[in-house]
Amino acid sequence: MKGIKNKYTKMQLREMKTGYIFVLPFIIGIVFFLALPIFDSLRISFGDINTFNGYDIVFKGFTHYFDALEDVDYIKYLSEALKDTAINTPLIVVVSFVIAMLLKKEFVGRTAYRIVFFLPVILSSGVMADIMVDTLIQSIIDPTTASDMAAGVLSGGQEFVTKLLLSSDISTDISSFILYAQENISVVLSHSGIQILIFLAALQSISPSLYEASAIEGATAWENFWKITLPMVSPQLLVVVLFTVIDRFTDMSTKIMKSIYDIGFVDLQFGRSSAQAWLYCAIIGVIVAILYAILKRTVFTYEER
Amino acid sequence: MFKLKSPSIKKPSKKQLISFGQAFITYVLLTCLAYIIIYPVFARLMYSFMTSADLNDDTVFLFTKNFTLENWATAWQLMNYGISFLKTAFLVLSYTVLQTAAVTFIAYGLARFRFPGRSLLFVISIITLIIPPQILSIPLYFQFQNLSILGLNTGMNLLNTPIPNALLCITGLGLKSGLLIFLMRQYFTSFPKELDEAAAIDGAGPFKTFFLVALPSARTMLVTIFLFSLVWQWTDRFYVSVFEPTSKYLQMMVTQVYGMVKVATQASGNVDVVAQSLINNSALLLFILPMVIVFLFGQRYFIEGVERSGIVG
Numbered sequence: 001m002k003g004i005k006n007k008y009t010k011m012q013l014r015e016m017k018t019g020y021i022f023v024l025p026f027i028i029g030i031v032f033f034l035a036l037p038i039f040d041s042l043r044i045s046f047g048d049i050n051t052f053n054g055y056d057i058v059f060k061g062f063t064h065y066f067d068a069l070e071d072v073d074y075i076k077y078l079s080e081a082l083k084d085t086a087i088n089t090p091l092i093v094v095v096s097f098v099i100a101m102l103l104k105k106e107f108v109g110r111t112a113y114r115i116v117f118f119l120p121v122i123l124s125s126g127v128m129a130d131i132m133v134d135t136l137i138q139s140i141i142d143p144t145t146a147s148d149m150a151a152g153v154l155s156g157g158q159e160f161v162t163k164l165l166l167s168s169d170i171s172t173d174i175s176s177f178i179l180y181a182q183e184n185i186s187v188v189l190s191h192s193g194i195q196i197l198i199f200l201a202a203l204q205s206i207s208p209s210l211y212e213a214s215a216i217e218g219a220t221a222w223e224n225f226w227k228i229t230l231p232m233v234s235p236q237l238l239v240v241v242l243f244t245v246i247d248r249f250t251d252m253s254t255k256i257m258k259s260i261y262d263i264g265f266v267d268l269q270f271g272r273s274s275a276q277a278w279l280y281c282a283i284i285g286v287i288v289a290i291l292y293a294i295l296k297r298t299v300f301t302y303e304e305r
Numbered sequence: 306m307f308k309l310k311s312p313s314i315k316k317p318s319k320k321q322l323i324s325f326g327q328a329f330i331t332y333v334l335l336t337c338l339a340y341i342i343i344y345p346v347f348a349r350l351m352y353s354f355m356t357s358a359d360l361n362d363d364t365v366f367l368f369t370k371n372f373t374l375e376n377w378a379t380a381w382q383l384m385n386y387g388i389s390f391l392k393t394a395f396l397v398l399s400y401t402v403l404q405t406a407a408v409t410f411i412a413y414g415l416a417r418f419r420f421p422g423r424s425l426l427f428v429i430s431i432i433t434l435i436i437p438p439q440i441l442s443i444p445l446y447f448q449f450q451n452l453s454i455l456g457l458n459t460g461m462n463l464l465n466t467p468i469p470n471a472l473l474c475i476t477g478l479g480l481k482s483g484l485l486i487f488l489m490r491q492y493f494t495s496f497p498k499e500l501d502e503a504a505a506i507d508g509a510g511p512f513k514t515f516f517l518v519a520l521p522s523a524r525t526m527l528v529t530i531f532l533f534s535l536v537w538q539w540t541d542r543f544y545v546s547v548f549e550p551t552s553k554y555l556q557m558m559v560t561q562v563y564g565m566v567k568v569a570t571q572a573s574g575n576v577d578v579v580a581q582s583l584i585n586n587s588a589l590l591l592f593i594l595p596m597v598i599v600f601l602f603g604q605r606y607f608i609e610g611v612e613r614s615g616i617v618g
Contacts (some may be wrong), residue, residue, distance in 0.1 A: 015418050018511040022414025023426055025407055029476025030429060033445065040444035099338065102331050115604050116339040122536050122596050123346065186341050197608060250437050252543055260439045270443050277440040284435055
């Protein structure tokens, strides 16, 4: 006790006390609803739960982890998630940046456009994403009968392009790619809402004096973009990239998240489900850490704030 | 020599032409992209007024020939919308209030006071975003099924009550709480320290300062956090389905409607798949409509909140 008292002044001690009172709920939460479950979940992942009501765990070592690596479905869903994130993250970042650049300027109807681009934050979160994606996939996979085709219409803008492609002479490979691209652009746009806002805020906070100075020096718009705009928004670029990667990986509507949930709560194989979830989490963690390490170096810091 | 143009009409300068061209391109691009977002929603809305005859008719495009409100009526009835809505609204609003309060409190603590472990707590709040909820949901399920406090078994089963989710919300570990803590912390960090000092000189303690100085000035941010929380809680099915699997809240109903429609229509001898999907479509619209209204009225806060949060500074 004496050591602490010597190290901090009375004021600092009081500040610490108040700080702890404010974050107390969080500390309690971390102990009971984060640390404990994580510990339990790790325990479960190394075994099988014997009886449904109790906590009797039959220890099985790394069995579930090795099984997961040999599980065809798991590997398939995992590689799908990786592919989806690898393709969509750059697309989302670039598209949201372009939209933010377009929305930056003052023009008539700007507010209306901003509302539209933010709308997907509501329309594509949680259960909505599930349903939207479900009907879309069903209609593509199974357009067997005319009435099913008609039901597929409900999935949105797909119908027109499908009809167009069916009536044209384009080979099925190409037309399926076009359909994929068309489906993907709406996926990209519907997950860009928050990213657009972050970029927009960043772009608007760049001091106009920088551009004035560069205009005097005779810089072109192209040079301005690479030498002023991009470095100035690079901190937010880091935030956006990491946010997008995490958001894509942990999207509840991805197959891997669904399959992990189903194995646990439908098949009641909690050990297997936990092991798969931990493996997935570890992969996400490694990817995020690598991305952070790489991007952190490219971030430009502007000293004079 | 003829003069091609009368001198009164000024030829637009090159600069004006460029800015006109830029504006034109901006509008075209933005409109195309906005169309991709708006079209599916608009189409769903238009389909909700159709009958299956319309969908099998090739000449019908978006605008129905047999206007009907029956899809809405059936969906309303199947979801028991009036009561379900009130129940869901009450539940979601309570979660939202708890979450907003907890997040604000925690974020203020993290932003304004220096104490050992502060940055660790902040890092943990970010880590909660990366951990898939599936990892935590299984042990939490068992924990709440057979509640024990510090090893003491109380034998209480909290599943199928709103308590588990409420507890998570209060302790800042609810749905996307980490993100909300992050936003709120950024705001409070950029908040001028002088105000605290002024309040302290006037004799206000830290809590008085929090309630009388910090909170009122963070009004916009509070509304933003509240709205984000509201929308996410409303559309969340994961936490509800883990902790309250047998509940009849709208987010559960909306996915069950498909089965209910099948049963209901088969009972009446009608097995029209298209008609069923039309009812499903209306159910979905009924589910999301309240949030769209909230969004349209609160859009200012959604957008300003992120800008003000100082995520940029």
